[in-house]
Amino acid sequence: MVDTPAGTEPRMDQEATAEAPYGFRSVPLVAKQAMVDSVFDRVAERYDIMNDLMSGGMHRVWKDAFVTAVNPPKTGRIRWNTLDVAGGTGDIATQIVRRSRDHVHATVLDINGEMLSVGKRRAEKAGLARDIDFVRGNAECLPLPDRSFEAYTIAFGIRNVPRRALALKEAYRVLKPGCRFLCLEFSTVDVPGLDRIYDFFSFHLIPRIGHLVAGDAEPYRYLVESIRTFPNAERFAAEIREAGFQQVKYTLLSGGIAAIHSGVRI
Numbered sequence: 663m664v665d666t667p668a669g670t671e672p673r674m675d676q677e678a679t680a681e682a683p684y685g686f687r688s689v690p691l692v693a694k695q696a697m698v699d700s701v702f703d704r705v706a707e708r709y710d711i712m713n714d715l716m717s718g719g720m721h722r723v724w725k726d727a728f729v730t731a732v733n734p735p736k737t738g739r740i741r742w743n744t745l746d747v748a749g750g751t752g753d754i755a756t757q758i759v760r761r762s763r764d765h766v767h768a769t770v771l772d773i774n775g776e777m778l779s780v781g782k783r784r785a786e787k788a789g790l791a792r793d794i795d796f797v798r799g800n801a802e803c804l805p806l807p808d809r810s811f812e813a814y815t816i817a818f819g820i821r822n823v824p825r826r827a828l829a830l831k832e833a834y835r836v837l838k839p840g841c842r843f844l845c846l847e848f849s850t851v852d853v854p855g856l857d858r859i860y861d862f863f864s865f866h867l868i869p870r871i872g873h874l875v876a877g878d879a880e881p882y883r884y885l886v887e888s889i890r891t892f893p894n895a896e897r898f899a900a901e902i903r904e905a906g907f908q909q910v911k912y913t914l915l916s917g918g919i920a921a922i923h924s925g926v927r928i
């Protein structure tokens with residue numbers, strides 16, 4: 663694992679007084695990353711099982727649809743370098759590599775060493791250690807060269823990044839021209855009836871499941887609240903355009919519970 667925490671330190675000038683949403687609370691922007699890191703330190707070992715329990719297995723269906731949208735090469739001489747930012751335990755990179763054996767090399771980048779350690783162990787067990795690199799770094803300041811990837815993916819990660827606009831600019835910078843940014847993230851449910859069931863599940867059941875299975879409800883409360891403060895698909899698409907991407911589009915999944923966003927670097 664390459665340990666490159668460069669850029670993880672907060673910028674102390676005009677940002678010193680700025681605020682950022684942390685779940686339903688507002689916290690100093692410069693403090694948010696450390697709070698997010700502590701959430702993932704606490705959930706890392708149980709992250710994969712909790713993902714299944716919290717989404718009723720749906721995260722697998724959404725990730726499958728996401729990797730289909732990424733559409734990595736499967737035949738011919740084309741070889742991709744893909745970057746999965748906030749890649750955690752490596753789910754997306756593993757699926758991309760499995761679908762494209764010998765045509766893709768994946769880099770998983772995450773700010774959290776615990777999540778990366780779980781991911782690295784999983785990749786070794788799956789015999790994918792040579793196909794996937796694990797790099798510690800910040801989405802806001804990628805320790806990676808310009809124009810070096812054929813695809814940039816980020817799944818359920820962008821809403822945790824304090825300075826989203828910087829992360830989107832960094833995505834643009836490291837992509838090769840003509841290549842795509844793809845993001846899988848929770849979105850806004852607007853199906854009458856489904857919204858009430860979803861609220862009950864999110865605010866009552868998920869923290870309880872967290873308490874029972876992981877012995878800790880608090881991180882799961884943050885995860886649920888952070889979903890509700892994330893912009894809806896239209897507003898997030900505007901942020902992606904703002905970072906310079908073109909052909910920006912999105913597809914809602916499961917009545918808007920999640921969405922796949924994409925944009926092309928020209």
Ligand code: SAM
Nearest residue numbers: 702748749750772773774777800801817819822
């Ligand atoms: N992508 C994985 C998945 O879909 O299973 C993990 C998603 S997990 C909900 C969010 C991840 O974002 C955590 O592993 C966390 O450490 C990472 N993260 C949070 N802030 C980050 C940042 N500024 N830069 C890189 N990763 C970050």
